[in-house]
Amino acid sequence: MSFNIQKIRNDFPILSREVNGHPLVYLDNAATSQKPKQVIDAIVDYYSNYNANIHRGVHTLSQEATDAYEAARKKLQEHFNAKYLHEIIFTAGTTHGINLVANGFAEILKKDDEVIVSAMEHHSNIVPWQMLCEKTGAVLKVIPMNEEGELILSEYEKLLSNKTKLVFVNHISNALGTINPIEKIIQKAHEYNAAVLIDGAQSCSHIKPDLQKLDVDFYVTSAHKMCGPTGVGILYMKESWGKKLPPYQGGGEMIAEVTFEKTTYAVLPHKFEAGTPNICGGIAFGAAIDYLNNIGFEAIVKHEDQLLKYATEQLLAIPGLTIYGTGQAKTSVVSFNIEGIHPYDIGTIVDKLGIAVRTGHHCAQPIMDFYKIPGTVRASFAFYNTVEEVDALVKAVQKAKMMLS
């Protein structure tokens, strides 16, 4: 399919609205993506035509809902190239998936074991490991980064030892856009028999990961970052880990047999899917995956890379502007500041011009501390953004600069 930007934009109803009297320019895609009508239709269709609880009823509606939900799981398995269907666990999103794994490791880790995380993690990813280490007496180690916002792999290798039990790294940093070399990170960890959990929240809208080829132990992501709804995501868990880790929550769906003496847990993936799941969300996640694959990840990345290159050039032409995250491998995120101006002030002015960017520390305070800045302005581009929108951003930033300095 050829990449027809106008046709693509027409799929997204929200892109035609106005904000503060200006056409919306949505450049906060790293926070959440917009939804195409194909996904919205899937949600409406579910609630209009076959809403029912799954895996429990003998009636037709329940069967239809179960089939659609499980068909979505199958789509996700194929998309991420997981070996088994039951390695795909539906979650409420990335944060939920991470907590599920951290909870499981609370039973596995012993005092003085080590957990390695990177210096460019989202808060939601640091806190569960801190809690885990407090609970178990394990030690948290941090892979440092350089000025360009890239992880220093030689330092990572020094941190690895036989004490390392788990390595946790995001595939792409939400604050900087750096694409981390997860292949190498996984491979090195496995030399020490350490498990690896990759946070794909930022990457899955740009990259289609091949989980078998990566040989990763755990991979988490959120549907809402990839044109799907909020409140649903997946945790990929290698079968061997699925058998080893204890369940996270107790409830319906996750049990095989219950008596007051003993409960036996259901088989994978249901062992980790307690309670009625986000059925509609799972189905719509499947629709989002179809939508993205229909456009094609190659075409998506090609377009986004053009936007990134153009935006970087145009923004850097503004005197006093600094971009944070200048690594070789980068996705379509530009995090910047203008000398002497607070990012919050820039964000406020550009919003008045209809442009949605994120300002602040992007839930990555350690990165801000590293650069000794209060935060940044972050523009993150999706495949439905245009060169004209980059121009609008640059013009708005120039105007903000004029007003504020």
Next chain:
Amino acid sequence: MTIEEIQEELIDEFSMFDDWMQRYEYMIDLGKSLPLIDESLKTDDKLIKGCQSKVWLHSEMKDDKVVFTADSDAVITKGIIAVLIRVFSNQKPQAILDANTNFIDEIGLKEHLSPTRANGLVSMIKQMKMYALAYQTQVKN
């Protein structure tokens, strides 16, 4: 002037602007002209939580009135602070406690009232009223 009179004055001033640009340029000017507070007063216990930009708020009693001084690292936030100080500083605790904040809507800064805005306008007002309440209690005892 009473709080209400000052609010009326502000509403008058802001009504001269026909668009957001002029309003914000004025806010930015107000922010820039806000008297700086002493660096020694910018301590963590004076930081207002819930602001994306840092806001320090200091208060003291002079005679029977509360005097506020404040600062921020973001200039639009400083502009907001300047407006609030003009309204609430140099007033008696009871008057601060009794004051309503409808004028914010009328001068076109309503968007900053949203609690999700994270600029802390709401927190700032709350903090000013807390100080007023504390002084009020002292006066009564």
